[in-house]
Amino acid sequence: YKSLNSEDVKPFTPEKTKEIVMSLQQPAVFCNMVGSWPALHWNVNYLSAMLEGKTIQFRLGLKTVDLVPQFETSCSYVEATLEEFLAWSCGQPSCLSGPFSCYDHSKYWAYADYKYIARIFEDKPEIFQDVRWSDFGFPGRSGKESTLWIGSEGANTPCHLDSYGCNLVLQVQGRKRWHLFPPGDTSFLYPTRIPYEESSIFSKVNITNPDLKRFPEFRNATAHVVTLSPGQVLLVPRHWWHYVESIDPVTVSINSWIELDADHEARVEEAITRMLVCAIKSAENPSDGDLWLNPTEVEATSHEINLQYLNKAVSAYLKCQETSESGQARSSSTGAKQRTNASCKRKRREDGCEPGSCTLLTQERGFPTPKAEELQEIPFGPHLIRVLPQSHKTSVMGAVTIESDSGDRLHENEGEHFGKLLCKRERLVMNNNCETSAHQMDSDCGPCTSQTALSTNDLLDCLVNPRVISLVAQLLGTKGRSR
Structure with missing residues (x-):
């Protein structure tokens, strides 16, 4: 396959790449696929010039590692320009004043995460075409359906899984280390919905410093660790847990969530979870001071709205099931229709999207998953690198380095650090x-x-455990069919 640039030869055609993305059930890194993308030049200096002094929100956290995950509810937030962020991350004296003045860069990290490109560059729509997911088999998908991440060294996302879709992540500047765990390890990661955010299931475990006294089953989890370098694209398959940390002074990433047929069922599960969490936590005394709602969620929605949301989710799921059973599969959408359902992950805060009216439940389905028997063997090799279990790293991948578009290499992380176990x-x-x-x-x-005494959070950990919610969703589907 050759693009308009005759010198730009990619290892996989868009059709083959899409087949890999939609079928592969383990994380992998694509190399040499984005060499022609203008987005590779989106370093912080370039983005700062494009934003022309516009401020964006940064989340700040401590670099010190505790036994407890540093959830977004425990972080500080500031509005700053990228110029101010860059000066602060470099430790320039000019930062003694300004939005970062209260935060020593040697003690804190800053993260502009989940920034929808369509929103922060709404006055420069031409920039959307710098991101070309069409090379991965998704024509019409660009920066408009993508999210930007800008962080300093140490910036991280708590370990979680995404309820919707799979994830493609392009590393643009600096390196990020990804710790991934398969869906089968869910019980070992002690899932929780507090803090609550639609489509994100967090782990109670700080996987870089696990409290093995409190979470002994984490010993059974299998980490797949990879360091993503500029020019490489990571595929995070559906329901894989991930903890992500910036390991260079400044990092820039771009991602897009790809919707899957299984998202219809996941939306029913998320609607049930929202109803239970909001009902139980809203009944608590506000003076308790429990920050249960993630900052990405605008407010605790009412029972009536949550019930509407649940009804829409169940209806969409049953309609999808009927369509599937009758063999009338919908064709893939392109252009504006291709705006991913999964990309609404954090849209509620950005655009004020209400659960009852959000396009999350009303858009056409796209990108059906190919059947296993129709798939050819996955072409692992220098252009598609497996992210292997950490236990196999030394014997299988220990000395291997892979050249990327930009000449950077794919590195594996050293052994996971287990800190002191404190008596609680x-x-x-x-x-x-x-x-x-x-x-x-x-x-x-x-x-x-x-x-x-048992707390409401203890109760919720059981009520909205992913396995329980899955069973309830199946029962609701059965009830819906009987009407």
């Missing part, structure tokens, strides 16, 4: 099977003597 006296331990709870015991501390 009055901590209630709940396992993901919702079995008997027990007070934490420690040989150095002795038995806990004070009483500990």
Whole structure:
């Protein structure tokens, strides 16, 4: 396959690349696929010039590693220009004043995450064409359906899985280290919906410094670790857990969520979860001070709105099932219709999208997943690199480096750091099977003597556990069919 530039030869055709993306159930890195993309020049200096002094929101967190994940509810937020961010990240004296003045760059990281390109560059729509997902088999998909991430060293996203779609991530500037865990490891990662955000299921475990006393099953999780360099594109398959950290002074990434047929069922599950979480947490005394709603969610929606949302989700799911069973598959959409359902992941805060009216539930389906028997063997090699389990890294991938478009190399992370285990006296331990709870015991501390009561969060960890929600969604589907 050759593009308009005769010198730009890609290792896979768009059709073959789409087949890989839609069928591969393990993370992999595409190399030499984006050499002609103008977006490769989107470093912070370039973006700063394009924004012309426009401010964007940065999330700030501490570089110190605790046993508890640094969720977005515990971060600080500032509005700043990219010029101010760049000066701060370089430790320039000029930052003694301005939005970052209260944050020592040696102690804090800053992250402009989940920035929809269509929104921050709404006055420069021509820039959307710098991102060309058509090379991956999705014609019409550009920067308009993509998200921008700009961070300093240490900036990170808590370990989570995305309920909708799969994910394509282009690294533009600096390097990011990805820690990925397969869907089968979900129970080992102690899933929680607090803080609540639609389409994000967080892990209670700080995977870079796990509290193995509180979360002993994490020992059974299998990390797939890869360091993504500029010019490389990572495929994060559906429901793979991921923790992402910036390991260079400044990093820039671009991603797009690709919708899947399974998203219809996932929306039913998310609607059930929203209804339960909002109902139970809204009933708590506000003076308790529990920051249960992620900053990305504008407000706790009412029971009536949540019920409308659930009805729309169930209706869309049943309609999809009927269409599938009758063999009348919809054809792939292009252009404006191709705006991914999954890309509405954080649209609620950006555009004030209401659950009852969001295009999340009303858009046409696209990109049907090819059947396994129709797929050829996945062409792993120098242009498509497996992200292997960490336990196999030394024997299989230890000395391997792969050249990317920009000449950078694919590196593997060293062994995961396990920090000190601290004794927590009055901590209630709940396992993901919702079995008997027990007070934490420690040989150095002795038995806990004070009483500990179950909290609403403990209850929610059982009620909205992904396995429970999946069963409830199946029962609702059955009820919907019987009417």
